[in-house]
Ligand SMILES: Nc1ncnc2c1ncn2[C@@H]1O[C@H](COP(=O)(O)OP(=O)(O)OP(=O)(O)O)[C@@H](O)[C@H]1O
């Protein structure tokens with residue numbers, strides 16, 4: 341290779357390689373500092389080039405600086421892993437090799453080559469944490485898990501009762517269940533009830549949220565890992581194996597990646613799992629209950645839920661209505677939670693004022709029953725032991741009093757012109773009406789009291805998704 345080629349090659353490696361490079365001469369002065377290293381350490385190249393090492397890194401000394409140690413001893417330090425806070429305050433993990441630069445048997449400098457391991461470190465930390473949680477789960481944490489039964493699910497609303505009836509039948513079956521409901525509507529309560537009232541009640545019940553965890557880790561958690569399956573992997577069984585014979589609750593299934601959804605489907609169809617990095621097929625018998633907080637048909641349309649998996653899971657289908665669609669249950673639930681928190685907080689409330697109940701009935705309850713429960717708990721904390729009634733002023737910690745329908749409308753107005761705001765409201769109403777009428781145009785038009793043609797024109801105007809319409 342010519343000298344020119346050498347130097348061009350070197351320049352490219354320095355500039356575009358993903359290895360951080362930092363070289364000093366034997367006066368501790370930086371002679372090479374590339375952009376990858378600058379990015380890693382949170383510095384600018386110009387801040388470092390030509391400067392004394394200790395001027396830039398005052399916290400280092402002759403013992404702690406690998407470059408200086410190599411410069412003094414003339415021997416390389418290979419593959420040392422370090423975690424430190426860089427100049428921007430970010431925690432960085434690197435694996436680095438430091439080499440002496442020798443010319444005519446004289447040490448003329450030292451170079452450090454560093455590779456960024458930060459993301460790998462985060463993943464392996466999460467894995468270790470999860471492993472220890474799983475270990476604890478196996479020992480004594482289980483009795484702490486609340487075991488719900490259908491009797492704990494309060495409500496007389498017609499749609500809720502029919503959901504409970506389906507759940508009752510599901511108890512007697514090993515078929516998959518898909519539960520759809522907004523946050524706080526009681527999906528976990530339904531799932532636990534089905535398991536603990538069912539034929540598998542003496543077997544393991546494991547719940548796994550699919551949303552919070554990166555794909556590569558979730559796969560290992562579900563199916564287990566074999567040694568060396570991916571960096572740092574140890575031999576460990578996944579929750580499919582742990583729940584064998586029992587029930588697995590897969591929460592927020594619509595957040596799982598499509599690739600993993602395909603793998604899950606294969607497992608459910610074939611009845612075997614294979615650990616990540618493994619070669620053995622392990623037979624499993626696990627009853628799946630999956631939940632989603634988004635309408636599954638919408639998820640399929642958006643491409644976040646595989647249709648084939650949906651059909652496989654949706655053998656038994658439970659829809660839990662949001663609280664704003666079961667306002668007839670508000671009073672019953674309110675008194676139920678009052679009794680519960682009287683007992684816990686040692687209070688004696690036996691009445692709730694009409695203003696409060698009417699505010700409750702106007703509110704849109706984005707957090708559903710969980711939100712109502714939290715409101716009541718907050719209010720009962722505010723009353724004294726002699727108080728008998730809950731009044732508006734006891735709800736100081738909740739935001740619903742200022743958030744009833746009229747206020748919601750005004751808060752959402754923002755800086756929009758009135759016609760634009762009216763359009764956005766109209767669009768939302770049409771969307772909701774279509775959903776309630778199963779996307780049938782004629783029924784929706786009747787429901788809204790407008791002509792079919794008018795509805796069609798509005799659907800076009802607002803570019804409402806056309807796939808479901810019929
Ligand atoms: N029908 C109900 N009767 C009594 N309590 C209820 C009911 N529905 C919900 N709750 C209360 O609300 C809490 C939240 O319910 P749950 O955890 O089952 O909701 P979720 O639908 O799984 O919510 P998320 O989607 O946020 O996980 C429960 O712990 C329970 O205290």
Ligand SMILES: [Mg+2]
Nearest residue numbers: 527528591631
């Ligand atoms: Mg839940």
